[in-house]
Amino acid sequence: MAQIIGGIGTSHVPTIGVAFDRKKNDDPDWIPLFKGYERVAEWLAQKRPDVLVFFYNDHATTFFFDHYPTFALGVSAQFPTADEGMGVRPVPPIKGHPGLARHMAHALVNDEFDISVFQELPIDHGCNSPLTMLWPDAVRAGAWPGALVPIEVNVLQHPVPTPLRCYKLGQAVRRAVESYPEELEVVVVGTGGLSHQMNGERAGFNNTEWDMKFLDLIERDPHALTSMRLADYARLGGTEGAEVIMWLAMRGALSDAAKKIHQSYYLPMTTAMAVALFEEPAAGTARKAA
Amino acid sequence: MAQIIGGIGTSHVPTIGVAFDRKKNDDPDWIPLFKGYERVAEWLAQKRPDVLVFFYNDHATTFFFDHYPTFALGVSAQFPTADEGMGVRPVPPIKGHPGLARHMAHALVNDEFDISVFQELPIDHGCNSPLTMLWPDAVRAGAWPGALVPIEVNVLQHPVPTPLRCYKLGQAVRRAVESYPEELEVVVVGTGGLSHQMNGERAGFNNTEWDMKFLDLIERDPHALTSMRLADYARLGGTEGAEVIMWLAMRGALSDAAKKIHQSYYLPMTTAMAVALFEEPAAGTARKAA
Amino acid sequence: MNPQLEGIESLSGTYLFDLERSAKALRLNRFLHDFIHPEKRELFKQNPEAAFEAAGLSEEEREMVRNLDWRALIRYGASFFTLEKLGRLSGVSNPAMVAHMRGETLEEFLKTRNVPGAR
């Protein structure tokens, strides 16, 4: 039986990937970012999950507005790295998990989630920007140490799904994972945020006070977050910061008993970069955690 | 306020369009087909609905399996006619209703239907095959007499939505239409079926007895149909005949009091061709029916 | 197992198009789907081998397409609806494709139909 052993919330702004590629590890302007991810990378290196279920959003790269999905599940064995307009970022292609992903497709559709499915499409920084921080040795090794099941969420073109629907998607994903017969250890990842706005005269908006409150509520009281409206998220965290509803999907896939064991926050420029690590109580007793 | 004044269930097999294009109206082999649609075309000509909400399926034309939606709503002002491999069928391009369609997109997403949206994509015989029977003067006139809001349903690549989910989609569409402030008269159309199978040694399968039962239940007891499983539909009506779940979406968008006022059934070759017309009790009192 | 589909394996002569078949035959189905583009049709008509090559089809896939072996194509993982585009392009009607999948001649198949002339 597959089980979820923990969760990660993380920003996915492209700058994170750029800082990694340019090896800014020792640049004083970037040290806080790298430091913030160390504990998470260590935890992943220790737990060695088989699969990351990755709630992320496309940035008008893989999908265009002539056909835009609300939720799209990647079911193929591999996903190339997308060219986002500057050539392909030198990271390994993403390895899928068709067995689990197809099972999830059947389970989610029967559970009344009207997901799209996609295969073999290139994926953009929505996945690969945080991925090099989570699995920092993969570029050198030439392969990611685990598989991904990508779940794309529309946060670009309104109407976007409600915060509550995202949380419910996470809950349905938990049911789907737990009904998969193979013995797999799974970590759920929710990406995006925190506060930022990238359009109009309000661009450059941030709100650290709200970000801190969000980082608290996402562990302690996710229902306070699911009862907020998209307009509230846009007002408090900026129109683009409202993409944190993808963290709610991650949180919905965790048990109520999951504990936040690490967090980090850094706001150098326009987007608040945050990472938070959640562990399930059962994770300590899991197969590989000897 | 927009209101639904009736519903139509209809096959969409390409042969129906071919018979129309080749003017087989007086060919003894095709007379029963044309006769069957006469009453429906008359009713539409009399009621002159502003919009048809059209539950149909793509046939691997508009969408390919690298990115396949479960439900996809067309929101643009126009949709070209698709080239399905033999050039473009000489019918007018479909006119959308962006106002109603966008309203429906917002309403459905907030109602926890995870629809994809599409714009300006060419649409195949899933819409235009029955459309020339419903609006037979449009080709001559050079334009369809009303707008369409196309809702594409995946019935090609399993997992496909459950019969019950399709019915619930119809119910949500009714809520969405009825909350649109503009005064519009809307007819819902569910397409596909009836019994046929187009794959394997079982290809050519038909089941008139089941088709007749389906035509009865769809009016009288749709809940008997929503409690059946996809495997039941495939067994009784063939794997491709199972696409009649799109009739359930149409039925879900009608009130319980809607009455079937006409039906026709013709099975000349591989696909049972049926059409059924439903009228809402209120339809007689509507704006244009003077 | 998908409870909606339980029991479907008991329908003999049935090949349900699902994510597994779709993944296996994605290249082949893309090749067939692409016949919606006139220039792809033209290439196939003029030079089928070049069309196969451009689509990266395996030898097994090419052979089935060369032979218009509908039965083998469906068993392999083609969707009927991409296959239908090859049918139109090759001048093979749906009844003829269905007959082939059933292992019958077109004449035999038409005898089982209510209105054999309606095609």
Add this chain to the structure above:
Amino acid sequence: MNPQLEGIESLSGTYLFDLERSAKALRLNRFLHDFIHPEKRELFKQNPEAAFEAAGLSEEEREMVRNLDWRALIRYGASFFTLEKLGRLSGVSNPAMVAHMRGETLEEFLKTRNVPGAR
């Protein structure tokens, strides 16, 4: 009105990308999205007018792209995420795009940031 979005119009200087904007600027956004293809980037770099023509952009749209007028483009209906591709192609950083949308110089904008060197 979408109850999820009620009140958002009170956020001044905010242009929510929704189906209405998307429909209005579909051609423009497709033009910008297409920079994911190296050959489209090349064409734009070599001959922007030919690229505009091929994409069927209106004169208004062309003028905004020629001027890299981020503020006007966003107001018109461009998605920031298609626009970002034009930014990269034109060597304009996100902070510079943001500064322009705010009506500030890059220097002015950087003064408002916690770590002006982190870009």
